[in-house]
Amino acid sequence: MTYKDLIKLGFNEKEAKIYLAALELGETVIQRISKKSGVNRTSAYHVIARLKEKGLMRTITKRKKT
Known part of the structure; x- marks a missing residue:
């Protein structure tokens, strides 16, 4: 694609x-998707939310190691 x-x-x-960057990177943090796609991080959150609503992306929340 x-x-x-x-x-x-x-x-x-x-x-x-964003979609192409996420496909290429696989499971990763939003900062890497933002950097790879060239879309600023704040916009990336909004774009990913729209893609999630369309059923094209999903997010995984992980707790930070302490």
Whole structure:
């Protein structure tokens, strides 16, 4: 799947960038997705929330080690 394919499917620019970065990185933290996609971290949270609503992403909450 390419950026252009996702745009044709109705993704906006940020959604496509975040989705592709997440696919490439696999399970990771939002900071890495943000850096890889070039979308700032604050926007990335909003984009990921929209992708979750569409059933295209999921998040895993992990507790920090102390």
